[in-house]
Amino acid sequence: MTNTLRWQNLKVLLASTKREFENLQSQLQSDLKQLGDQVLDMSNAALGYHKVMKENRTLHNMVQDLKGNIRVYCRIRPAFDAEAKTIVDFIGEDGSLVVIDPLKPWKDGRKIFEFNRVFGSSATQEDVFRDTKPLVRSVMDGYNVCIFAYGQTGSGKTYTMSGPGGESTEEFGINQLALNDLFLLADERKDIMSYKIHVQMVEIYNEQIRDLLADDPLLTKYPFIVIFPCMNGNGLPLPDASVHPVNCARDVIDLMKLGDGNRAVRSTAMKKRSSRSHSVLTVHVRGEDTSGNIIHSCLHLVDLAGSERVDKSEVTGDGLKEAQHINKSLSCLGDVITALARKNSHIPYRNSKLTLLLKNSLGGHAKTLMFAHVSPEGDSFGETISTLKFAQRFSSVELGAARLNKESVEVLELKAEIETLKKALANKEALTPQTNKPKEVSRTPFQKPKATAELQEGYEDTRQTPASGLKYQQAPRSPTFGFKSQQPPRSPTSGFKSQQPQSRQPPRRPTSGFKSQQHPRSPTSGFKSKQAPRSPTSTYKSQQLPRSPTSGFKSQQAPRSPTSALKSCNAPRSPTNNRTRIPSLQLPKTPEPLITSISENKAGMQSNRTISSAFQKPLTSSTHGMGSQIRRSLRTIGKLINGSDRKNQQKRTEAAAPLSPFSCQNEEKSSTASNARTLRRQSLTGIPLPTMSRRSSLGGGSVPDSCANGSGNCKTPGASAKLTKRWL
Numbered sequence: 001m002t003n004t005l006r007w008q009n010l011k012v013l014l015a016s017t018k019r020e021f022e023n024l025q026s027q028l029q030s031d032l033k034q035l036g037d038q039v040l041d042m043s044n045a046a047l048g049y050h051k052v053m054k055e056n057r058t059l060h061n062m063v064q065d066l067k068g069n070i071r072v073y074c075r076i077r078p079a080f081d082a083e084a085k086t087i088v089d090f091i092g093e094d095g096s097l098v099v100i101d102p103l104k105p106w107k108d109g110r111k112i113f114e115f116n117r118v119f120g121s122s123a124t125q126e127d128v129f130r131d132t133k134p135l136v137r138s139v140m141d142g143y144n145v146c147i148f149a150y151g152q153t154g155s156g157k158t159y160t161m162s163g164p165g166g167e168s169t170e171e172f173g174i175n176q177l178a179l180n181d182l183f184l185l186a187d188e189r190k191d192i193m194s195y196k197i198h199v200q201m202v203e204i205y206n207e208q209i210r211d212l213l214a215d216d217p218l219l220t221k222y223p224f225i226v227i228f229p230c231m232n233g234n235g236l237p238l239p240d241a242s243v244h245p246v247n248c249a250r251d252v253i254d255l256m257k258l259g260d261g262n263r264a265v266r267s268t269a270m271k272k273r274s275s276r277s278h279s280v281l282t283v284h285v286r287g288e289d290t291s292g293n294i295i296h297s298c299l300h301l302v303d304l305a306g307s308e309r310v311d312k313s314e315v316t317g318d319g320l321k322e323a324q325h326i327n328k329s330l331s332c333l334g335d336v337i338t339a340l341a342r343k344n345s346h347i348p349y350r351n352s353k354l355t356l357l358l359k360n361s362l363g364g365h366a367k368t369l370m371f372a373h374v375s376p377e378g379d380s381f382g383e384t385i386s387t388l389k390f391a392q393r394f395s396s397v398e399l400g401a402a403r404l405n406k407e408s409v410e411v412l413e414l415k416a417e418i419e420t421l422k423k424a425l426a427n428k429e430a431l432t433p434q435t436n437k438p439k440e441v442s443r444t445p446f447q448k449p450k451a452t453a454e455l456q457e458g459y460e461d462t463r464q465t466p467a468s469g470l471k472y473q474q475a476p477r478s479p480t481f482g483f484k485s486q487q488p489p490r491s492p493t494s495g496f497k498s499q500q501p502q503s504r505q506p507p508r509r510p511t512s513g514f515k516s517q518q519h520p521r522s523p524t525s526g527f528k529s530k531q532a533p534r535s536p537t538s539t540y541k542s543q544q545l546p547r548s549p550t551s552g553f554k555s556q557q558a559p560r561s562p563t564s565a566l567k568s569c570n571a572p573r574s575p576t577n578n579r580t581r582i583p584s585l586q587l588p589k590t591p592e593p594l595i596t597s598i599s600e601n602k603a604g605m606q607s608n609r610t611i612s613s614a615f616q617k618p619l620t621s622s623t624h625g626m627g628s629q630i631r632r633s634l635r636t637i638g639k640l641i642n643g644s645d646r647k648n649q650q651k652r653t654e655a656a657a658p659l660s661p662f663s664c665q666n667e668e669k670s671s672t673a674s675n676a677r678t679l680r681r682q683s684l685t686g687i688p689l690p691t692m693s694r695r696s697s698l699g700g701g702s703v704p705d706s707c708a709n710g711s712g713n714c715k716t717p718g719a720s721a722k723l724t725k726r727w728l
């Protein structure tokens, strides 16, 4: 009985346990399902988060592209002593970096920085290049790019840029990887684009620029290179540094080896072989597509010398001097960055060669990337913080959207036509009898300094001719030689100042207009310097003002009475004779006002006929602005050529008919002269007269002007200048 009871109890217990187990099982299953759902939700959320993060980064990059911000990547070198405590606390995927002060390891000692990307000590060269690649590739699309490595000495700048020095791809630095990639891309695009790539490599050592790739070792020793800081974004303005054509990455690697070997290095207490100079490798790219459109761009790869604390590096003598130069130029770079970040009106580029050289990349429309290198060791904490702060400031700089350096076929054709017209004009001027005025080399606003133009417009052409080849492989010169070679021949009366590139002009007084161009010393010399032609027009005009009766110009004139219009122009009555020349001195620096006046002159329209064919083709919208500018300049040049014809013709007519209404008879009170004056005044006040052009009224050698100057206007000195100024 007892056993049966026990048996039944056990059965009940078993049944209830079974039920309980089944309940637990179903509960477990539902829990597991719930957990599975939650995990799925979480993984979806994580995926979404990553997607959003990626999108955010893309958008951020787009905003940066639009704003033209400088990108900053931070790279942390592996610690030399694996056991040592590092100052890096956290590296975020989003580019955040937390460093911790080894002396204050609590909360206050933490500092947070934000960059575009942070590469930890385990990042490989390939990882670093992966994020740099899109930027490098945009060089092949016509954008100027500048990548530079900044950081304390020994923080890994040279490692990043040039690699540890091995031959394998894993050991390549950004320089080699970038060049490799550019050639790969060129090969991929060979059916649609043909590229020509050239390389320059220089260093800035003790504030002097040296060519690291010169064949002659003397050239690498003696600095001779002059910078032409041009803001047009068309490359490194170092026309005197040798330019080397490269056809494959191997060529570049060999050249870089040569350059690195020539670089100034020194052993310091901190490092055995420390770079003592800033090295700049510039890759010039010129591409032409199948339709003839041309892109030209350049990539600067800059390995800066390391900033260092002189007490720490224990340098003396030459080493100390080097360190001071390095620190000074880096601090100048800092000043430039601060000024750019604050959007100051004055950016102190000229304070150092480095900033002058990087002017285009920092202040132009280039894409710029900075690698901020830091050492993870605790004893470098001070330098690390200053590097990170510098980099942070750098990333706030807005450069403006990067500009594409592309020229369409239409623009190129127009440019070629300008060149032809310029040549025609030069020929014409050569045939025109010269006055005793010193020969001046006039430069139109469209001309670049010769060497810079060569650098930009085809290295091969210049290298094929021995003379121009010399330009790139020249013998050692004095530091000013490059400068001189770019300057027009000087003479006391030459318009030296006005013909120099803007950047080389001494600072002008704030006064504007032609006054600022006056030579400060004597009224006569000032006058002459004002005469320096800015445009061929002014050259032409000044040629019309022979100074002596024996001048060539006069001898070419038809014989005239002493009262002829030209004579009256020539005869300096008093120092106020300047008036007769002022109109030509006051020619606008830019051709526009002149063009306006010319285009209003119907008589001159004939000259447009030869040019107009170039404008029949519609310009693409991208080139429209440039096209219209070129069109205007073409018109100017055309007018100049035909204008001079007209003037010569006019003079011949005057000579043949001295009693024509506009001829100057020296009869001051005659009604003819007063008519001329009236006409001239009317023209100056802007009311066009059917028979007289505004150009004439500006003193372009037309008869009424000469007449007025020679006669009636003597009574109202300065009126001509005043009116002309107002007109301009």
Ligand SMILES: Nc1ncnc2c1ncn2[C@@H]1O[C@H](COP(=O)(O)OP(=O)(O)OP(=O)(O)O)[C@@H](O)[C@H]1O
Binding pocket: 076, 077, 078, 121, 151, 152, 153, 154, 155, 156, 157, 158, 159, 160, 164, 271, 273, 274, 275, 276, 304, 305, 306, 307, 373
């Ligand atoms: N990412 C890295 N991985 C491994 N080694 C590195 C890395 N970065 C730097 N190093 C090593 O650290 C040392 C110093 O690096 P590097 O010469 O590039 O410094 P630097 O900043 O160019 O110094 P300096 O300005 O004095 O020329 C080298 O021995 C280099 O091999």
